[in-house]
Amino acid sequence: MKLWSKSIPTIFNSLGAKSIISKTTENLRTDIRAMSTQIPTTQKAIRIHETGGLEVLRYEDIPVPEIQDHEVLIKNKYAGINFIESYFRTGLYPSQKPYTLGREAVGVIVSKGSKVQDFDVGDYISYLSASTFAQYTKFDPSIRAFKLPKESTDEKLKQYAALPVQGFTALTFINESYNVQKGDYILVHAAAGGVGLILTQLIKARGAHVIATASSDEKLKLAKENGAEFLINSKTEDIVKKVLEYTNGKGVASSFDGVGKDTFQISLDSLARKGTLVSFGNASGAVEPVPLTKLTPKNLKLLRPTLFNYIVEKEEWEFYSNQLRELVESGELNLRIEKTYPLSNYSQAAEDLEGRKTTGKLFLEIPQ
Structure with a gap:
């Protein structure tokens, strides 16, 4: 026992283990500090405080949400535009005010809770959720989300943003x-x-x-x-x-x-x-x-x-998401990307969509 008790410190010192551990710890601290500085405390979003026409839309600063153990925080890249936003804005569908619009997006996970198993920080995902007309959205990825191929181009990200709704x-x-x-x-x-x-x-x-x-x-x-x-x-x-x-x-x-x-x-x-x-x-x-x-x-x-009542169970979501991904990747499904608007100009996008001036899919590009 004396031999090993004397030899272990000697061996570690000879390998420079203290230096290695010190550098590794410092690198980890640097990574954590870098990650924390990348996530701001406030973000831009499209919200309504009352129901009505396009005049009730607000482009404003709101807090970046804090996630729970089962959630991820997504930094959105593109958000799909749909008629359903107008239903919430006009009051046809009820919502608790203030309400952040949006029902689908693609983005990258920048933080995750301790109980999230199948997704990691850095994964790009396509997902179906409320409050996607914002720079950041918190989300439970256990259903209604799927990972995107790591090599996805910008155009392919838009196609995947068109799928959830x-x-x-x-x-x-x-x-x-x-x-x-x-x-x-x-x-x-x-x-x-x-x-x-x-x-x-x-x-x-x-x-x-x-x-x-x-x-x-x-x-x-x-x-x-x-x-x-x-x-x-x-x-x-x-x-x-x-x-x-x-x-x-x-x-x-x-x-x-x-x-x-x-x-x-x-x-x-x-x-x-x-x-x-x-x-x-x-x-x-x-x-x-x-x-x-x-x-x-x-x-x-x-x-x-x-749609939401057809994809309640995880098995239902996976059944349809697998089919859609195959259709997109094979090129069998042609998703027409009509126009992309900056997040700040959503009111114009809504006017164009509701005025029947568009074809295909409309998107919002989220400021990075």
């Missing part, structure tokens, strides 16, 4: 709201929009026939390029008449309607016997209460689904 909405709806089958005739309203373009591609890939509506010939051309077989200009043509013409008087098996008030009755009238109306948006306003007897003459089904 619109990509998952389209894929879950054609499986669970109405299970699209080969040979079906399907009506897709606003087919040149973010969800519409993805729906059109996925429905076409199943061997079904897409009847697309859009408000201009330019938008219809885009829908056709993405797989639409039949085109209807909603500004100049009678949608129901054209649908019946394209289907030999039978109507469509399902209508995917994200427009809302202006197209709801049109969708019902366009359905075949035993058809299904999937009403999922309010771009033109909320649909007024409907008597159930409207469904009786053709034994119709009416659904008002929300």
